[in-house]
Amino acid sequence: MKLSTKGRYAVMAMADLASHSSGKPISLAGIAERQGISLSYLEQLFGKLRKGGLVKSVRGPGGGYLLSHTADETRVSDVILAVDEPIKATRCQPGSPFGCRFDKGRCLTHDLWEELGNQIYLFLSSVTLADVCQRRVLGASGLFHGVMERQQVASAP
Numbered sequence: 001m002k003l004s005t006k007g008r009y010a011v012m013a014m015a016d017l018a019s020h021s022s023g024k025p026i027s028l029a030g031i032a033e034r035q036g037i038s039l040s041y042l043e044q045l046f047g048k049l050r051k052g053g054l055v056k057s058v059r060g061p062g063g064g065y066l067l068s069h070t071a072d073e074t075r076v077s078d079v080i081l082a083v084d085e086p087i088k089a090t091r092c093q094p095g096s097p098f099g100c101r102f103d104k105g106r107c108l109t110h111d112l113w114e115e116l117g118n119q120i121y122l123f124l125s126s127v128t129l130a131d132v133c134q135r136r137v138l139g140a141s142g143l144f145h146g147v148m149e150r151q152q153v154a155s156a157p
Helices: 005-020 028-035 039-051 076-082 110-126 129-133 139-155
Strands: 055-058 064-067
Touching (some): 005 028, 005 039, 005 064, 005 129, 028 039, 028 064, 039 055, 039 076, 076 110, 076 129
Antiparallel strands (some): 055 064
16 A cells, blocks of 8 residues: 555654644744645645644634634544545445456455455554654554664674
């Protein structure tokens, strides 16, 4: 599964909003500058995030966007789904009785990829914007990377 820029940028922008807001509206221009994302692209994403009930817009001078819920209540999966990013690892259409093969059947590995998509969704549902902002996401994968780095240093000539 590859997450498109739409999903990645939406999460980056929402994490920026969560970390810089302090209860005051944040302009998309500020987010665009800090995150290196096109302002027009952010406007499209925030339209979807607003429709999804994840952000509120404030008009006028000093306006911008606020989170609709606290960072502790906003799950990464909700952000990704709000911008129409599917969380799946199969090529099949969601809910379709047909598979992705030329004969409309399901491939031998269909259940493997379906379950991978479910696990990804479960993980992203367990992570909040607060977790991202406070860098509480690394978990066991950080241990693995640390072990690999130590092994590489130890085996260097």
